[in-house]
Amino acid sequence: MVKLTKSLVCLLLLSVLIVHARATDGADNSQCLQCHGQVFYEYHNEWTDQVDRKPLNPFHYIDSVKMKSSVHKMFACIDCHSMDYQTFPHSGELRLEEKYQCMDCHGGDETYAHFNFEGIESAFQESVHYKSSDERFNCWMCHDPHGYELALRQDKPIVEVVTLSNKMCTSCHDNKFKYGLLSHDDPVDIAATHAWLPNREQHFNKVRCIDCHTKVDADLLISHNILPKEQALRNCVDCHSANSVLMESLYAHRAKESRAKSGFFNAVVLNEGYIIGANRNKTLNTISVILFGMLLVGLLVHAVLRMIFSKNK
Amino acid sequence: MSDKMYLYPLWVRIWHGFNALFFLVLLISGISMQYADLKYSFLPFDWAVLSHNISGVGITLAYLFFLVGFVLSDNKRHYKIEVKGLCGRLIRQMQYYLFGIFKGEGSPFPVTAESKFNPLQQTTYVAVLFVLYPMLILTGFPLMFPEIIIDNFFGIGGTLLTALLHSAVGFLSSLFLVIHIYFATIGSTPTSNFKSIINGYHERH
Numbered sequence: 039m040v041k042l043t044k045s046l047v048c049l050l051l052l053s054v055l056i057v058h059a060r061a062t063d064g065a066d067n068s069q070c071l072q073c074h075g076q077v078f079y080e081y082h083n084e085w086t087d088q089v090d091r092k093p094l095n096p097f098h099y100i101d102s103v104k105m106k107s108s109v110h111k112m113f114a115c116i117d118c119h120s121m122d123y124q125t126f127p128h129s130g131e132l133r134l135e136e137k138y139q140c141m142d143c144h145g146g147d148e149t150y151a152h153f154n155f156e157g158i159e160s161a162f163q164e165s166v167h168y169k170s171s172d173e174r175f176n177c178w179m180c181h182d183p184h185g186y187e188l189a190l191r192q193d194k195p196i197v198e199v200v201t202l203s204n205k206m207c208t209s210c211h212d213n214k215f216k217y218g219l220l221s222h223d224d225p226v227d228i229a230a231t232h233a234w235l236p237n238r239e240q241h242f243n244k245v246r247c248i249d250c251h252t253k254v255d256a257d258l259l260i261s262h263n264i265l266p267k268e269q270a271l272r273n274c275v276d277c278h279s280a281n282s283v284l285m286e287s288l289y290a291h292r293a294k295e296s297r298a299k300s301g302f303f304n305a306v307v308l309n310e311g312y313i314i315g316a317n318r319n320k321t322l323n324t325i326s327v328i329l330f331g332m333l334l335v336g337l338l339v340h341a342v343l344r345m346i347f348s349k350n351k
Numbered sequence: 352m353s354d355k356m357y358l359y360p361l362w363v364r365i366w367h368g369f370n371a372l373f374f375l376v377l378l379i380s381g382i383s384m385q386y387a388d389l390k391y392s393f394l395p396f397d398w399a400v401l402s403h404n405i406s407g408v409g410i411t412l413a414y415l416f417f418l419v420g421f422v423l424s425d426n427k428r429h430y431k432i433e434v435k436g437l438c439g440r441l442i443r444q445m446q447y448y449l450f451g452i453f454k455g456e457g458s459p460f461p462v463t464a465e466s467k468f469n470p471l472q473q474t475t476y477v478a479v480l481f482v483l484y485p486m487l488i489l490t491g492f493p494l495m496f497p498e499i500i501i502d503n504f505f506g507i508g509g510t511l512l513t514a515l516l517h518s519a520v521g522f523l524s525s526l527f528l529v530i531h532i533y534f535a536t537i538g539s540t541p542t543s544n545f546k547s548i549i550n551g552y553h554e555r556h
């Protein structure tokens with residue numbers, strides 16, 4: 039019963055929001071952003087009758103430009119946060135407020151069926167993050183509530199897809215404050231643990247962390263089951279070969295859409311990169327093998343003739 | 352067995368030894384990367400990358416050493432191609448390899464202290480050392496630091512273009528190597544030339 043009312047409330051909220059969105063294309067959040075969009079904030083102190091100027095906690099800073107490109111750009115702050123935040127100082131109790139989760143709005147909604155939120159959720163619940171954090175790890179920790187945008191599905195350039203996706207991981211794994219919310223240890227240095235990977239920077243610009251740290255899941259565009267580190271992809275040839283696994287992950291979307299005819303293995307990659315071993319040219323390979331074979335046969339014949347004639351003498 | 356001629360100075364032999372070693376490693380690791388596969392691979396991919404990088408740097412250093420020796424010593428006289436009548440001489444040398452050699456004729460351009468290479472040898476060595484090698488090095492180093500390659504070269508990926516050129520030139524060099532080694536067996540005995548490039552002395556027929 040509680041669940042039903044919750045869903046109904048959400049549905050109502052959603053419809054209001056969508057109408058709202060069509061009308062305004064992005065909500066007016068200027069009231070909140072005059073503090074949360076600044077490095078310093080000011081307010082009128084009623085007790086001293088002065089204007090106080092304070093530095094804003096950087097974790098409370100919201101990048102309004104990023105927010106405008108996010109999937110939830112049409113939301114007003116108070117659609118997700120309590121109306122009571124409109125007063126300052128905010129009431130202390132507000133920090134106890136329970137936040138919406140993705141599934142509260144997107145669960146069971148036909149409009150978003152193609153994303154398979156349910157599949158994503160159950161894959162996420164298998165992941166090391168969820169299991170090793172006493173279920174404190176939630177979707178928002180990767181999906182910045184104030185800036186998450188779609189990357190792969192939007193056919194953004196691969197480098198951009200990779201940057202956006204990898205930032206989700208490094209925003210925490212390279213940040214001991216965010217990481218510290220979940221663990222008593224400092225995060226290990228990502229550059230050092232991946233030193234075995236040659237051209238590491240190039241790799242991190244061209245492949246996503248999840249391409250190595252998840253298994254391909256046919257039901258999801260983006261696999262969400264981060265595996266224990268022992269199961270991470272380490273074998274170079276999984277990517278650097280004619281049947282590269284990237285064709286089912288990072289390039290799956292493109293590979294399906296453009297079955298371009300071309301003499302290259304995995305030709306879709308070539309628009310934006312080149313992967314040794316995965317992008318051989320079939321024609322050139324054949325020609326080179328034939329030429330090499332002909333040369334060997336020619337030299338062999340020559341050698342045999344030389345032997346015969348030197349014996350005859 | 353008769354007199355010997357000292358044709359291969361020590362520095363040439365040292366260069367040649369390193370050059371041959373690095374080249375073989377480059378060839379094997381290069382082919383292994385090009386045809387990398389999950390089930391069968393010449394070398395493990397990471398070993399191939401590592402050994403290819405190391406010997407790529409090695410062969411470049413050796414090449415610079417060769418260039419210095421080339422400029423400073425008089426070994427370069429053997430590499431001066433006389434353009435006039437070159438075609439005719441190349442054809443004569445080819446005729447020798449195709450027919451004369453079987454009839455037991457002597458080489459049309461016998462080895463002398465003044466000119467140790469026959470015209471075919473001379474042109475292929477010059478082509479390999481002054482055309483193919485610079486191209487291999489100039490395309491190889493960008494592939495080691497791919498971040499310096501421009502992403503898009505008139506609609507074709509810069510890395511793709513560089514890699515295609517690099518493997519094409521590498522392929523031509525591998526053809527050279529096979530021919531080079533085979534023709535080195537044509538000496539007073541099949542092994543005498545190999546001894547020469549090790550001890551420096553050429554045995555005359």
Ligand code: HEM
Binds near residue numbers: 359426479545
């Ligand atoms: C295992 C591989 C190799 C073997 C067994 C080999 C063998 C020989 C032999 C027997 C000679 C002396 C006979 C002659 O002058 O033709 C020679 C000379 C020479 N080789 Fe090689 N070679 C090898 C690899 C290479 C490679 C990769 C190059 C690439 C440029 C090369 C370039 C030369 C040159 C330029 C000379 C003449 C050196 C001089 O006297 O100035 N060789 N090699």
